Amino acid sequence: MRLPAGRKAELVAYVAEAEQVTVAQLAQHFDVSPDTVRRDLHQLHKEGLVVRTHGGAVSVDAVAAAEKKLDVRLQLHTDEKERIGALAATLVSSNSVLMLNAGTTTLSVVRHLSERHGLTIATNNLRIATEISPKIVRDLYLFGGSVRFAGQSTVGPVSLQSPGGKDLRLRCDLALISVGAVSAQGGYSTSNLAEAVMMGEMMDRAARVAILADSSKFTEPLFAQVAELDRADYLVTDAEPPGELAEALEESGVEILVAYADQAPDRRGIAQ
Known part of the structure; x- marks a missing residue:
């Protein structure tokens, strides 16, 4: 199932503003199940719009700066x-x-x-x-x-x-x-x-x-x-x-x- 365009844009914007989020935070914010959030993040990761981490996601811009942020790098891959x-x-x-x-x-x-x-x-x-x-x-x-x-x-x-x-x-x-x-x-x-x-x-x-x-x-x-x-x-x-x-x-x-x-x-x- 494709991610609805409206939620897709809102989710990407939310992750970009927060830089680093958890599945639980996204599920509460968008009032959807954690499984739905995981599917959404998987799709957005494939499209290069966010970077999936263990238990959540980080923004693409945060990853670009991850060279200087060990706490972010520890959660990637x-x-x-x-x-x-x-x-x-x-x-x-x-x-x-x-x-x-x-x-x-x-x-x-x-x-x-x-x-x-x-x-x-x-x-x-x-x-x-x-x-x-x-x-x-x-x-x-x-x-x-x-x-x-x-x-x-x-x-x-x-x-x-x-x-x-x-x-x-x-x-x-x-x-x-x-x-x-x-x-x-x-x-x-x-x-x-x-x-x-x-x-x-x-x-x-x-x-x-x-x-x-x-x-x-x-x-x-x-x-x-x-x-x-x-x-x-x-x-x-x-x-x-x-x-x-x-x-x-x-x-x-x-x-x-x-x-x-x-x-x-x-x-x-x-x-x-």
């Missing part, structure tokens, strides 16, 4: 990010050294590392310290720089200093990098130049690199390129990339790991 996080975690071995950048998808990885131990982690993600279990970590380091309060991250050099003030030479076994876009022409990119530089430095210090991106990130390049496609060893995502991108990734030697909705990841990082 939650199921996909959890599957990606679980699959990416299978690439992590106990007693290894990791670098993770800021992002909601890297937070999902951290939540799936409970069976590891002896991990050394370096990150600019302020939330990781509150998300990760102390039982699995040997050492946790935070890269310095300016603090982005809305994004709960730091932006600065990928470096740590000895007590004498000398920069240490950092290397890691695996860098887990969440990006804003993946494209055949633009490689991996994000909208913030300083973050792009930081992400690239993490990749340069890694023996292996896993890019984390849900399928909504298969889009045109964003402002700042992080790296060319061949700089990564893995792309961990929730759906098969489209044809041109899939071909470019294959030519670049990138292994595509897909966290399908109905399949569980095995210990090798390949969906069963």
